[in-house]
Amino acid sequence: MRLLVTITLVLVVVFTALAQTSGAPDFSGTWVLNATKSTLPKESTIKSQTLVIDNKKSAIVFHYKTDGKKSTETYTPDGKKRVALNMSSGQLTSSASWRDSALVIESTLDIKIPNVTVVVTGLKPVIDTWTLAADGRTLTHDANDHKEIYVYEKQ
DSSP: OHHHHHHHHHHHHHHHHHHHHTSOOOOOEEEEEOTTTSBOOTTOOOOOEEEEEEEETTEEEEEEEETTEEEEEEEOOSSOOEEEEEETTEEEEEEEEEETTEEEEEEEEEEEOTTSSOEEOOOOOEEEEEEEOTTSSEEEEEETTTTEEEEEEEO
């Protein structure tokens, strides 16, 4: 009986430790796009891209500098849909969540045609998957079902 209790306690401690260490990876830092290792779209004109990622409380903030132009995207990885971008032609709605150790962002564009009562919704979502290599030195962004793969190296 003691042996069974001891084994049970050891298993509880091991699984608790594993649950605590298997949290979301920390993408924080400065990352530079390695275009030669990436699979960019044919029409891409990107010459250089730097990405600074901040983990702030419950949000992940991506600060892009692409060919000198800056932009910022913020995601809360809780699975809830939020308006990521408002445009005159519609809204980009995104939800972010952790799936194992990957950050998965699903975005859908709801198009509104001005002066027309038709609203186009239900378009297939774009799925972006962000994964960190085991050594923490390479961040991969898989976009559009493997059609675009951006490989970033930590600086």
